[in-house]
Amino acid sequence: xxxxxxxxxxxxxxxxxxxxxxxxxxxxxxxxxxxxxxxxxxxxxxxxxxxxxxxxxxxxxxxxxxxxxxxxxxxxxxxxxxxxxxxxxxxxxxxxxxxxxxxxxxxxxxxxxxxxxxxxxxxxxxxxxxxxxxxxxxxxxxxxxxxxxxxxxxxxxxxxxxxxxxxxxxxxxxxxxxxxxxxxxxxxxxxxxxxxxxxxxxxxxxxxxxxxxxxxxxxxxxxxxxxxxxxxxxxxxx
Amino acid sequence: xxxxxxxxxxxxxxxxxxxxxxxxxxxxxxxxxxxxxxxxxxxxxxxxxxxxxxxxxxxxxxxxxxxxxxxxxxxxxxxxxxxxxxxxxxxxxxxxxxxxxxxxxxxxxxxxxxxxxxxxxxxxxxxxxxxxxxxxxxxxxxxxxxxxxxxxxxxxxxxxxxxxxxxxxxxxxxxxxxxxxxxxxxxxxxxxxxxxxxxxxxxxxxxxxxxxxxxxxxxxxxxxxxxxxxxxxxxxxxxxxxxxxxxxxxxxxxxxxxxxxxxxxxxxxxxxxxxxxxxxxxxxxxxxxx
Numbered sequence: 001x002x003x004x005x006x007x008x009x010x011x012x013x014x015x016x017x018x019x020x021x022x023x024x025x026x027x028x029x030x031x032x033x034x035x036x037x038x039x040x041x042x043x044x045x046x047x048x049x050x051x052x053x054x055x056x057x058x059x060x061x062x063x064x065x066x067x068x069x070x071x072x073x074x075x076x077x078x079x080x081x082x083x084x085x086x087x088x089x090x091x092x093x094x095x096x097x098x099x100x101x102x103x104x105x106x107x108x109x110x111x112x113x114x115x116x117x118x119x120x121x122x123x124x125x126x127x128x129x130x131x132x133x134x135x136x137x138x139x140x141x142x143x144x145x146x147x148x149x150x151x152x153x154x155x156x157x158x159x160x161x162x163x164x165x166x167x168x169x170x171x172x173x174x175x176x177x178x179x180x181x182x183x184x185x186x187x188x189x190x191x192x193x194x195x196x197x198x199x200x201x202x203x204x205x206x207x208x209x210x211x212x213x214x215x216x217x218x219x220x221x222x223x224x225x226x227x228x229x230x231x232x233x234x235x236x237x238x
Numbered sequence: 239x240x241x242x243x244x245x246x247x248x249x250x251x252x253x254x255x256x257x258x259x260x261x262x263x264x265x266x267x268x269x270x271x272x273x274x275x276x277x278x279x280x281x282x283x284x285x286x287x288x289x290x291x292x293x294x295x296x297x298x299x300x301x302x303x304x305x306x307x308x309x310x311x312x313x314x315x316x317x318x319x320x321x322x323x324x325x326x327x328x329x330x331x332x333x334x335x336x337x338x339x340x341x342x343x344x345x346x347x348x349x350x351x352x353x354x355x356x357x358x359x360x361x362x363x364x365x366x367x368x369x370x371x372x373x374x375x376x377x378x379x380x381x382x383x384x385x386x387x388x389x390x391x392x393x394x395x396x397x398x399x400x401x402x403x404x405x406x407x408x409x410x411x412x413x414x415x416x417x418x419x420x421x422x423x424x425x426x427x428x429x430x431x432x433x434x435x436x437x438x439x440x441x442x443x444x445x446x447x448x449x450x451x452x453x454x455x456x457x458x459x460x461x462x463x464x465x466x467x468x469x470x471x472x473x474x475x476x477x478x479x480x481x482x483x484x485x486x487x488x489x490x491x492x493x494x495x496x497x498x499x500x501x502x503x504x505x506x507x508x509x510x511x512x513x514x515x516x517x518x519x520x521x522x523x524x525x526x527x528x
Contacts, residue, residue: 050418074424085417088412090477090527099412101404103424150423 001026001186007056016042018210031201039210040190043084048080049073057092075103077154085144089133101149109152117146138169157188194231198222245494253490254387257483260470262441268476269414269434272337276345278464284446292363299451306447307440314439352457355396362454385449398479469509475526483508
């Protein structure tokens with residue numbers, strides 16, 4: 001579904017990624033965890049075309065993504081839910097979701113996509129005429145995920161969806177991500193909430209300082225000593 | 239008292255054209271974040287387009303809008319490709335600076351071209367019905383200027399509908415809000431930029447045509463109209479076509495009041511005072527969102 005090889009990226013002189021390699025298979029949920037500044041967001045930005053990497057390769061189902069413009073990458077079926085949601089605040093929930101189905105491929109499935117989004121997030125149907133900037137953080141996150149789902153993705157990428165949200169809301173959203181995955185959409189989840197991410201995912205990578213320092217089954221990483229010490233807090237060591 | 243009322247009425251009539259002129263600039267600046275100081279010169283070209291069609295073909299200037307608007311649309315697309323497509327690759331500050339340089343060059347070139355083609359003389363289109371004046375409540379309403387106001391409002395309403403009902407119109411609005419988010423939903427932002435610039439230029443061309451029939455044009459009106467448009471954009475804020483139109487009317491009224499209170503030479507000053515006051519008191523403009 002997605003192959004990233006030896007990706008290196010920088011912001012000006014600031015190196016953000018120095019050789020990251022990961023894969024996401026069809027139908028998988030893969031987590032990418034690590035501390036602040038590790039390069040996780042940078043990696044997602046490179047995949048979605050918002051940032052040009054210095055070197056490396058990104059491909060999906062045989063197509064070289066680096067040769068594509070960001071909107072073409074969306075058409076290929078890779079959708080990013082960016083950090084901070086980035087909704088169109090002046091527009092209603094409905095309008096945000098409708099814009100998600102902008103590409104021709106997505107438009108063909110617009111009706112069924114919208115039904116599915118409202119099924120997954122019933123509160124959005126209630127508030128569909130509401131201006132999105134007046135929604136709560138959790139509801140905005142639902143709109144952001146919904147909007148990405150409207151692009152009819154094969155791979156859904158999320159950048160820190162739990163940021164700024166209450167634990168109960170986070171749990172609900174992660175549950176929904178599981179449901180989305182079960183319906184056939186691959187998921188690449190970047191998270192600082194390592195415990196929740198590793199509980200949801202099948203496989204995971206650990207990114208630190210721009211490099212992949214660990215990978216494997218999520219369950220195994222939950223038991224890994226370094227991961228426990230660095231990310232799961234003192235109580236996890238017990 | 240009725241002299242003031244008359245002045246206010248004339249202010250409203252020209253205000254509609256200020257609004258139309260500003261709408262184009264607002265669209266370009268709001269979506270592309272590019273400041274086209276040649277916008278007024280594009281208005282001037284629109285005026286000369288109508289003038290040419292009238293002088294050579296006898297075409298009524300309101301009818302020639304049907305030709306001028308599509309021509310301006312096409313010209314806008316060409317200008318975008320030729321000049322601004324590379325400017326928008328930069329971010330924010332560089333983008334603005336480069337756009338100022340590029341558009342200033344464009345303004346100089348267009349001005350020189352106009353002088354060469356039409357001489358520096360003032361021109362105006364006088365139609366057979368040009369002198370007709372309606373009398374409403376004791377006030378004189380020049381028919382041509384009233385018609386211009388209505389046409390201006392009609393065009394603004396059309397663009398408003400385009401931006402809300404048309405798929406690419408919504409894409410333009412989304413791009414204006416957050417171009418990266420727009421990319422992430424599959425919008426080709428380059429195309430949104432192109433459309434916004436072309437529509438903005440079309441509005442400028444239309445404004446120019448209307449100016450040439452109700453008022454007068456000359457090659458040097460470019461900077462003056464860019465400034466008027468800019469004042470209205472600052473006053474009204476970004477994001478609302480109708481708000482921009484209202485802002486134009488307000489400027490027209492303010493100018494009339496200023497001229498009545500302080501005398502003719504102070505007509506233009508009020509616009510600059512408005513910019514200062516708005517930027518200090520309510521930077522997002524009357525109808526913009528903070």
